[in-house]
Amino acid sequence: MQVSVEKTSELSRKMTVSVPETVVQEKVAERLKTLARQVKIDGFRPGKVPQHVVNKMYGEKVRGEVAGDLIQSTYYDALRDQNLNPAGQPHIHDLDETEGFKYIAEFEVYPEISLAGIEGLAITQSLATVEESDVDAMIEKLQTQKKSWNEVERASQDKDRITIAFAGVSEGENFTDGTVQDFAVEIGAKQMIPGFEDNLTGLKNGESKIFSVTFPEEYNNAKLAGKPTEFTVEVIKVEEPGLPVVDEEFIKGYGTQDGLMATFRADIKTNMERELAQALHGKLKNTVLEALYEKVQLKIPGILIEEEIQNLMKPYLESAKRNKLKQADLQLPKEMFKDQAERRVALGLILGEIIRTQDIKVDDSKVRTTIEDMAKSYEQPEAYVSWYYSDKSRLNSVQQMVLEDQTVEWLVSKAKIANETTSFSDIMDANQR
Known part of the structure; x- marks a missing residue:
């Protein structure tokens, strides 16, 4: 086997591998001889098919199989001989069998890594540390997780939950498929696009409001991203949060x-x-x-x-x-x-x-x-x-x-x-x- 390697870029290599025709013919002959004992062909008893018949019928196919096996075995032998460490699978091409068996494998190699200077980063x-004030804040957060909602008649404010019906129009087109009904928004929770929740404060049950906001540039709907939009909102109800008492039942929960x-x-x-x-x-x-x-x-x-x-x-x-x-x-x-x-x-x-x-x-x-x-x-x-x-x-x-x-x-x-x-x-x- 002969191997030559060309460096086509800093990490790219082009490796040419040549195998003598005698090696190919030996392997083909071995496989055809084994095949002759196994194949069944009409007119011949099992194991008695003449070798020349087997060669004619299966020679091309067997040579292809041998070529595949040779590429697999010689490729890794060639890498070892040339001390190459490929990154990923090679691209095999330009099979040439005019003079023996030759192929080209193109691949990238792993880079050499210099660790100079990594000591002393x-x-x-x-x-x-966790302070008692942090524990207080965590208990309040746990209370918030189990909060209840109580309907109120006053105007909405930060941290309230407001249930609305709303419709949105951008560039003259309604994009909410009409009006969205019974949609609950917790003001200040940042569930909606920037500016939407800010416009929901100061509203009472039954009141309506029309306001404009602009969708963020990175919004996941390309048709709306960065576009100015007009919303029409009608308030259905306003609720304020109620926090549970931190008692024995709450603690055991x-x-x-x-x-x-x-x-x-x-x-x-x-x-x-x-x-x-x-x-x-x-x-x-x-x-x-x-x-x-x-x-x-x-x-x-x-x-x-x-x-x-x-x-x-x-x-x-x-x-x-x-x-x-x-x-x-x-x-x-x-x-x-x-x-x-x-x-x-x-x-x-x-x-x-x-x-x-x-x-x-x-x-x-x-x-x-x-x-x-x-x-x-x-x-x-x-x-x-x-x-x-x-x-x-x-x-x-x-x-x-x-x-x-x-x-x-x-x-x-x-x-x-x-x-x-x-x-x-x-x-x-x-x-x-």
Whole structure:
């Protein structure tokens, strides 16, 4: 076998592989000889078909099969001999059998990654604690989740729920299919486009109002995006929120069995501290990865970017399929995902190189702890843990996550850290964006 490699770009390679005709003929002859003992042809007893008949009937087909097998075996042998590490599948073409057997394989290779400077990354680490005022705010939030609505005769105000009938017209066309009836809007909840809820304050039952707002430029309906719109609204009823009393029944409803306020607050604080720790960990990890991405510059194989774009688009395409929509209706150009895909592929390659060079091994005890922490929010945590350990693919997903976390921990241990103190609410609000 002869192999030559041409570098057509920084990551692209054109590899020509030639196999002597004697090798091809030997393999074809072997397969035809085996076939002669197996084929059934009218006029001949099984196993007694003359070899020349088999050769004439099956020679071309067998040579094609041998060619396919040779490409598969010699391709990987050639890569090993040339010390090449391809990214993705090759494009095989220009099969030439005039003088032996020759083909061309074109592919991209993984880039060489320089990790110079990754020790000593400048990182800002956020610090926060759960204060009693944060617990107070959380209890109020829990009350809000169980609020009731009471009809009032006064004019509507912020945080009220107002039930309306409304119609919308843009560029002379009604886009609400007539009038939408009995539509409830919680004023201030930002359920509607900007400006809509602001126009619903100061209205009483039976009153009407006409107002104009403009749809956001990024609105998901292209016909309305950025367009000025006139709404006609009629008020059906106005309701104000009523918060439940934080009594024993309320407390037990959130899982604190003794119904005591002190225990309730302690339980809430424990949960908040766990959520805060996860959010701080996630924020630090993102900060480290962003610094790493900026520090290590590398050329990324286009085929890997394309594969990652497809992975990012997959949930949207599956959702469209469930809703019986065509892909074209989604208006999802690949360019929307390109930057994110490039970042994810690059970080995957860089982290993989750090894991390799630093010989970082997954810590099984951390895998166990991670799964047990995930299980704490379930009624039967033991069953949840067993569910993960009963399936290799599920377990592998956690192992990969832990290995990535361990790599980030290594980077943090080598980084220049500057601490900044912030609040629980700031961390959690940023985590939800």
